[in-house]
Amino acid sequence: MLADTLELREFIKIIYPSFDLHSTAKASGQRVVYFGSFHSRLDIEPNNCDSWGEVVLKISEATSRSSISYLQKEIEILKSMDSDCFPKLFFDEVITFDPLTEEPLNPMRIISIEEKIESQTLTDIIRSYNSEDKVVSFLIEMLSALRLLWGHTQALVHRDLKPDNILVRKDGRLVIIDLGILRQEGVKGVTNSFNAIGPCTPCYASPEQAINDKKNISFKTDVFALGIICYEMLSGKNPFLDGDGEQYFDDILERVCEFQPPPLEIYGASTEFSRIVGKMMSKEPFKRYRTVEILLQDLEALV
Incomplete structure (x- = not known):
């Protein structure tokens, strides 16, 4: 290495x-x-x-x-x-x-x-996104940027969205980095299909990545990761990390597939935004938003 x-x-x-x-x-x-x-x-x-x-x-x-x-x-x-x-x-x-x-x-x-972009990583300042208004604005901006990948002629999926891979410029604008594990929808992958998991960061992975279900990797995979980030912003913790002790790769992925985080309402989010994030984090891809446009409409209704 x-x-x-x-x-x-x-x-x-x-x-x-x-x-x-x-x-x-x-x-x-x-x-x-x-x-x-x-x-x-x-x-x-x-x-x-x-x-x-x-x-x-x-x-x-x-x-x-x-x-x-x-x-x-x-x-x-x-x-x-x-x-x-x-x-x-x-x-x-x-x-x-x-x-x-x-x-x-x-x-x-x-x-x-x-x-080199003058910025901070979202990891460094994630605690400043501590209100629903800020999180909704963040999510709308991220979706607008990611549509350039999802709407690309090759229908690309980032597959590794996490706070470390999102930069925040001094004026607040967002930049997405590290496209190192991009995948094209509907194309045979370059990793072995018999691998137990697909390329990912476990605590920001989707269930389909956790079980290497390549046929279900789509923009909805990135939507799931965005849901985790929004959840973390308002709750103060990643929903799939259990406590402060050592976190094992397999244990995290098992929680991604099995654990259902409580609704964001318990952390002060509105009922509607809690519903939106819950839908983004549905375990089965078909239960998530069918199109980006529908998700944006729901978010813009909140604004």
């Missing part, structure tokens, strides 16, 4: 000599994420890199067909996006040879460079 090491930092310095590495993001998934900037541009470096300002440099190892597919999908979608709701992709490349020895790299490494 790729990790932030002196060797990796030296590898980046050889490829991008004028890149000043400022800091490292916390470990997440199969890649290492650095923050930094280019203080100039050499001939071997990307065009205009010295004009990008602060950037996010992501480096991954393509260890399998599925990892290559996910990385390529994220890069492809970010290239096609023209929205402030997602980070801009400046550059990407695949490194197949060691820059020092010129020997083939196995596994090869994939690098992408994105804009």
Whole structure:
């Protein structure tokens, strides 16, 4: 598994000599994420890199067909996006040879460079979304942004919506990041169908992810995760985490599939908003909202 090491930092310095590495993001998934900037541009470096300002440099190892597919999908979608709701992709490349020895790299490494967004993660400020009005506004903005994925020609599903993957700009606007496990509806997956679970973060996963029910992965999977986030905002806790002790992967997923959280009314939400979030978090996908438009209509009626 790729990790932030002196060797990796030296590898980046050889490829991008004028890149000043400022800091490292916390470990997440199969890649290492650095923050930094280019203080100039050499001939071997990307065009205009010295004009990008602060950037996010992501480096991954393509260890399998599925990892290559996910990385390529994220890069492809970010290239096609023209929205402030997602980070801009400046550059990407695949490194197949060691820059020092010129020997083939196995596994090869994939690098992408994105804009650095001045923001905080939702994780850091989730407690400030402590009223129904704020949560409803958050949900409407998230749904509007995600429609760019759900309504894409490839009908994409994020599959890993969680507070760590939502940035809040200084002016309050939201940005969705980490499209690393995007899935296209109705297309054969790249992970093994016999896996017990699908790619996910357990406490923000849907029941269909928990049992790797690929045929039922759709925009409703992301809607379930948004329901969990809204529930957490108003209740102060994730409904599928049990107490403060050690949380086991399988135990969390069992609660996702079996545990029915009490209605949000007990935490002060209105009856109607409690009903909306409850419907978003229905265990069976067919019981959730049939379309995004119907969900937005219900939310806008509250506003």
